[in-house]
Amino acid sequence: MTDLNVETAIAPAPRRKVARRGPIVRALGRFGANRYAMTGLAVFGLTLAAVVLMPFVWKDPNGIDLLAINKPPGAGHPLGTDGIGRDVLARLLAGGRVSLLVAGVSTLLSTALGFFIGALAPFGGRFADAAIMRVVDLAMTLPPVILLLVLASITGPGIVPTIAVISLLSWPLLSRMVRSRLLELRERDFIIFARGAGAGPWHLVMRHGLPNTIDILVVYATLQVANAILLEAGLSFLGLGVPPPAASWGNMLNAARSTVVLQSYPWQWMFAGGAIVLTVVCINLIGDGLRDAFDPRADLE
Amino acid sequence: MLHMTDMTEARPAPQTASGPSAEPTLRVRGLTTVFRIGRREMPAIENVDLEIAPGETLALVGESGSGKSITSLSVLRLLPGAISRIGGGEVSFRDREGRVRDLVSAGGEEMRRLRGNHIGTVFQEPMSCLNPVHRIGDQIAEPLILHLGLSRRAAFERVVELLAAMGIPDPARRARQYPHELSGGMSQRATIAMALACDPVLLIADEPTTALDVTTQAQILRLLQDLQKTHGMAMLFVTHNFGVVAEIAHRVAVMYAGHVVEQGRVADVFRHPRHPYTRGLMTCVPQPGDALALRRAGQALPTIQGSVPSITDRPPGCPFAPRCALAVDACRAAVPAMEDTGDGHLSRCIRWSEM
Amino acid sequence: MLRYTLKRLAAGAAMLIALSMLVFILLRLAPGDPVDAYIDPMVKMSAADMARLRAELGLDKPLPVQYLIWLRDVLHGDFGRSLQRTGEPVLALIGSRIGPTLLLMLSGFGIAIIFGLIAGVVSAVKRGSVRDGTLLAVAAVGVSSPAFLTALIGLYLFSVVLHWAPSGGMLTPAMPFSLHDLLSHLILPALILAFYQSALVTRYMRSSMLEVLTQDYIRTARAKGVRENRIVSHHAVRNALLPVVTLIGSTLGLAVGGAIFIESVFNWPGMGLLLVNAVELRDYPVIMGSTLVIGAWVIVMNIATDLVYAVIDPRVKVS
Numbered sequence: 001m002t003d004l005n006v007e008t009a010i011a012p013a014p015r016r017k018v019a020r021r022g023p024i025v026r027a028l029g030r031f032g033a034n035r036y037a038m039t040g041l042a043v044f045g046l047t048l049a050a051v052v053l054m055p056f057v058w059k060d061p062n063g064i065d066l067l068a069i070n071k072p073p074g075a076g077h078p079l080g081t082d083g084i085g086r087d088v089l090a091r092l093l094a095g096g097r098v099s100l101l102v103a104g105v106s107t108l109l110s111t112a113l114g115f116f117i118g119a120l121a122p123f124g125g126r127f128a129d130a131a132i133m134r135v136v137d138l139a140m141t142l143p144p145v146i147l148l149l150v151l152a153s154i155t156g157p158g159i160v161p162t163i164a165v166i167s168l169l170s171w172p173l174l175s176r177m178v179r180s181r182l183l184e185l186r187e188r189d190f191i192i193f194a195r196g197a198g199a200g201p202w203h204l205v206m207r208h209g210l211p212n213t214i215d216i217l218v219v220y221a222t223l224q225v226a227n228a229i230l231l232e233a234g235l236s237f238l239g240l241g242v243p244p245p246a247a248s249w250g251n252m253l254n255a256a257r258s259t260v261v262l263q264s265y266p267w268q269w270m271f272a273g274g275a276i277v278l279t280v281v282c283i284n285l286i287g288d289g290l291r292d293a294f295d296p297r298a299d300l301e
Numbered sequence: 302m303l304h305m306t307d308m309t310e311a312r313p314a315p316q317t318a319s320g321p322s323a324e325p326t327l328r329v330r331g332l333t334t335v336f337r338i339g340r341r342e343m344p345a346i347e348n349v350d351l352e353i354a355p356g357e358t359l360a361l362v363g364e365s366g367s368g369k370s371i372t373s374l375s376v377l378r379l380l381p382g383a384i385s386r387i388g389g390g391e392v393s394f395r396d397r398e399g400r401v402r403d404l405v406s407a408g409g410e411e412m413r414r415l416r417g418n419h420i421g422t423v424f425q426e427p428m429s430c431l432n433p434v435h436r437i438g439d440q441i442a443e444p445l446i447l448h449l450g451l452s453r454r455a456a457f458e459r460v461v462e463l464l465a466a467m468g469i470p471d472p473a474r475r476a477r478q479y480p481h482e483l484s485g486g487m488s489q490r491a492t493i494a495m496a497l498a499c500d501p502v503l504l505i506a507d508e509p510t511t512a513l514d515v516t517t518q519a520q521i522l523r524l525l526q527d528l529q530k531t532h533g534m535a536m537l538f539v540t541h542n543f544g545v546v547a548e549i550a551h552r553v554a555v556m557y558a559g560h561v562v563e564q565g566r567v568a569d570v571f572r573h574p575r576h577p578y579t580r581g582l583m584t585c586v587p588q589p590g591d592a593l594a595l596r597r598a599g600q601a602l603p604t605i606q607g608s609v610p611s612i613t614d615r616p617p618g619c620p621f622a623p624r625c626a627l628a629v630d631a632c633r634a635a636v637p638a639m640e641d642t643g644d645g646h647l648s649r650c651i652r653w654s655e656m
Numbered sequence: 657m658l659r660y661t662l663k664r665l666a667a668g669a670a671m672l673i674a675l676s677m678l679v680f681i682l683l684r685l686a687p688g689d690p691v692d693a694y695i696d697p698m699v700k701m702s703a704a705d706m707a708r709l710r711a712e713l714g715l716d717k718p719l720p721v722q723y724l725i726w727l728r729d730v731l732h733g734d735f736g737r738s739l740q741r742t743g744e745p746v747l748a749l750i751g752s753r754i755g756p757t758l759l760l761m762l763s764g765f766g767i768a769i770i771f772g773l774i775a776g777v778v779s780a781v782k783r784g785s786v787r788d789g790t791l792l793a794v795a796a797v798g799v800s801s802p803a804f805l806t807a808l809i810g811l812y813l814f815s816v817v818l819h820w821a822p823s824g825g826m827l828t829p830a831m832p833f834s835l836h837d838l839l840s841h842l843i844l845p846a847l848i849l850a851f852y853q854s855a856l857v858t859r860y861m862r863s864s865m866l867e868v869l870t871q872d873y874i875r876t877a878r879a880k881g882v883r884e885n886r887i888v889s890h891h892a893v894r895n896a897l898l899p900v901v902t903l904i905g906s907t908l909g910l911a912v913g914g915a916i917f918i919e920s921v922f923n924w925p926g927m928g929l930l931l932v933n934a935v936e937l938r939d940y941p942v943i944m945g946s947t948l949v950i951g952a953w954v955i956v957m958n959i960a961t962d963l964v965y966a967v968i969d970p971r972v973k974v975s
Contacts, residue, residue, distance in 0.1 A: 138674050142723070145913030146950050150682055153935040193749060204811070225675055228804045238932055239805045256808050259823065262817045275807040280800045379878055383784075416879035424879070434894045434970060444880045479970040495880065606799040 026213070030171035030293040037289020044282040047275075051096035059087045060248050061094035063254040068278035070265050080267040082255065092271050099276075102163050102242070102289055103228035109167035110228075111221045114174030115213070121175065133179070136172040148231060152240040162241045167229050171290045176219045178213050185212055222290055226283035233276050249276050324395055325374070326503050326535035327353045331407075334375045336612065337507035343612050344388060345371045346559045348638065353535040355502065360538045360550035360567070365414075366609050367556040368537045373505050376537070377422060378412045379402060397502050418448035425508040427488035431480035437464075438476030441495045448499050454649070463494040468524060485617030486517035490524065497528060504529070522549050543582070547571065550646045555579050558610050558620035560636065563645030575648035575656060578621045581605040619649070627652050664962055668955040675951045676730070676944075680723050710730055730948075732883050734939035737935075746945040749930060754949065755928030756826055763842060765908055772854035776861020777896075780869065781888055791858060798855025803848070803914035807921035810848045822842075824923035845922045852914055853907065858930030860903045864896040871895070898969050905961025909954035 014142045031037055057118075063086040075081040079088040117136075139147070147169055155161035186209065192204075229249075233240030236250025237257075244251060252272035256262045261269065318467040335342045346368040353359045361369045374380045376392055392404040396419045404412065404651045417420070432440060432642050441463060442456035451459065457476065464472035467490040480488060489509060496504060506525065510518040526549060528534055538549055546567060554564040554577065564574040572578040582605075607624040610616065616623055618633040625632065629652070637651045650656075712715050717725070735746035742934040815823045818863045822828070828837050833940070847882045866872065869892055877891045916928030923929070927946055936941035 143913035
């Protein structure tokens with residue numbers, strides 16, 4: 001029987017002119033149409049603005065009001081005061097600054113680290129590749145918090161050590177994703193061509209690797225901010241991250257490890273907890289929106 | 302093409318379909334299925350009329366997107382309710398006991414009792430149609446236990462018989478295997494066994510051979526033909542391959558952009574197509590030697606200009622008009638009615654007589 | 657099956673050794689002379705005494721040799737001694753903590769898996785319904801709430817405000833052991849651990865089910881006239897479980913992280929609390945020992961996952 005196929009008899013469809021836009025523009029268009037992601041972006045934007053701008057107009061986070069110790073929320077102190085008479089709202093805003101700073105900087109560092117390690121592994125020869133990937137496997141065996149604790153026990157508390165610890169911990173997942181994307185790419189013609197034309201690994205990584213993994217990087221970085229906020233809060237909650245008197249959302253929660261504070265002064269820790277959840281939910285919404293927007297399957301709809 | 306039409310003529314017409322008194326197993330009238338796309342509702346198929354007598358095979362042929370699979374899934378009522386609904390028409394089905402039911406108004410439970418029991422279905426891609434985590438035998442036994450109330454043991458014995466009837470060697474062993482242990486052709490035999498387990502009066506085969514290699518295709522077609530003869534069931538055979546149509550069908554309905562544009566006996570339609578689209582396809586479909594000759598001569602294969610309109614931008618009149626050399630203003634005004642060109646050969650073209 | 661298991665175990669053991677090397681090196685990178693930990697700052701020691709102590713502890717040897725000595729001791733069951741005053745053997749410390757942790761984690765996971773799988777299936781089958789929306793919203797909160805916060809809120813709500821549960825610990829002190837007492841202490845931390853876990857499992861299961869429900873074999877089952885309930889229970893769930901099992905396995909392994917915070921808030925005498933206290937006091941032998949035990953737990957969970965996967969997916973050839 002011969003294959004008298006109707007499909008092959010039809011001329012390849014000459015498509016009507018569709019506005020030719022780049023994949024990134026189209027992805028951003030889809031992102032903009034995602035209601036959840038846009039809500040997340042709006043709320044996160046407000047939080048960021050409040051945290052960055054408010055400390056200039058509101059009280060000093062370390063200013064002590066001896067007449068108002070452990071005051072519940074009310075006039076003068078909208079979110080109450082803590083055990084030594086500091087304004088909880090001021091500390092919440094200042095703490096947000098520290099938390100977001102730690103999260104932002106560590107995300108930048110771990111994204112860069114993850115990208116370069118993941119990108120150089122496939123270009124760096126078989127041995128380097130295998131060695132790097134074994135380290136990645138190893139780093140992903142332990143729960144992140146455990147490694148975090150081990151590292152923190154070495155560095156001790158402080159803002160800079162906290163940033164370092166979180167950055168050092170977070171790159172393996174990204175580098176694994178970058179590596180597998182680039183391994184796919186390496187087999188494709190234009191990379192082979194570029195290599196034939198004498199391009200060095202640096203050129204290959206920056207000119208071909210970066211644009212082709214930008215979606216992975218953007219999504220990873222977004223979700224990593226949320227992750228880093230949680231890691232910082234966790235460390236500080238255990239008293240191993242940002243040390244007092246500096247405020248951070250995590251070390252504000254640390255106060256609640258005392259039964260008295262937990263029971264009698266809930267405003268001293270609940271707002272910090274609420275701020276963490278709100279911010280993390282927003283960032284996750286943004287990240288999920290970006291992931292869906294960059295999903296190549298979305299074009300097929 | 303000729304050798305194939307000869308083959309069609311050589312095939313004896315089903316006895317049951319010969320007399321005018323023969324009640325059709327399936328009669329589709331004015332079937333319209335609507336898809337919800339965003340906020341709008343778009344007809345995916347419109348005014349589809351089909352009729353299949355017991356023992357008869359009707360081939361539904363068309364390009365992808367022509368609505369042939371939508372038609373068969375509408376008859377089965379298997380389209381997801383969230384994105385589609387049947388917009389009108391009726392589907393009369395004569396079940397094994399001879400009762401005529403309207404499948405459009407039938408309830409979910411009534412449909413469920415018909416499917417797999419009175420109506421068997423075979424789909425494309427046999428590998429993905431079998432559940433990877435269950436044994437072949439259990440999957441074939443399921444309708445037997447479900448509809449006929451057989452015990453597990455009795456069902457298993459029946460499964461082995463069925464597999465043997467499908468030409469599967471060592472059926473008892475195969476029944477205990479998982480889908481991934483079977484080849485493509487073997488899997489398709491298994492899904493056919495599954496469709497025929499309860500001895501249905503209607504078999505809907507939706508591109509059952511498309512995913513198979515050519516040798517296996519031929520074997521499966523022969524198997525389906527033999528089974529139809531022994532079971533005397535009506536068969537709706539969906540395909541995009543004219544070679545398959547010539548091989549298996551008594552009558553053919555050609556679909557284009559959601560409409561049946563031509564319908565008739567295979568020999569008539571092949572010899573004297575009465576619709577420009579069908580005629581275009583006939584000249585496009587290459588003969589085995591032709592393609593080579595054309596390539597040697599430096600010519601491209603003949604094709605129809607343009608492409609099938611998508612469901613969202615079908616023209617108001619005859620859907621083929623934009624690509625049709627014979628199109629006149631009347632074609633673009635309204636969808637032409639189905640006209641009988643003689644001897645049950647129907648065409649949806651106002652200029653059929655000029656062809 | 658046996659050979660497959662042995663192979664996976666061997667790979668796991670290699671992983672564990674690599675892990676111990678990593679942690680050993682990391683801890684030796686820590687600032688400060690490890691010998692300081694062994695001396696009482698009140699007692700003045702001469703340089704010769706220090707050197708003798710260093711030699712005694714093997715700290716004068718090169719790092720790889722130190723590691724091998726440490727490894728040999730570990731293989732003989734000697735994890736060293738805590739640097740605290742009591743100087744308890746690390747192994748004994750861990751031994752007393754491992755039971756409570758297992759009790760907490762396994763009961764939390766049990767609740768999470770049962771609840772999460774059911775919620776995920778319901779959510780996928782009733783996609784777009786109010787029930788689906790509610791479950792999704794709760795799950796979104798669940799995966800975004802850190803364990804230390806849900807633990808604090810749970811403690812505040814159920815212990816402080818409602819007085820439904822004791823405020824921490826595993827047993828009421830100075831009371832004879834009773835199962836009722838243990839369970840009343842267990843239920844709240846276990847539920848809180850389960851909250852996050854079940855949110856994860858719900859999401860995994862929902863998306864896996866949605867994927868499976870679009871498969872051709874589901875349409876085939878409908879074409880066979882199978883009832884919707886049976887399509888879900890018989891045809892969809894088992895296929896949907898395949899990818900979820902792997903994800904559950906890795907999350908369960910990694911969930912030790914969350915358990916640390918819960919133990920810390922509830923004062924649950926488990927491995928997490930041990931590790932946190934050791935980190936606060938820079939008690940390196942204890943950190944080292946408990947990290948290894950936790951790593952072993954993660955690796956065992958991963959192996960268990962692979963074995964379960966091999967059992968439920970007929971396509972995996974294990975022989």
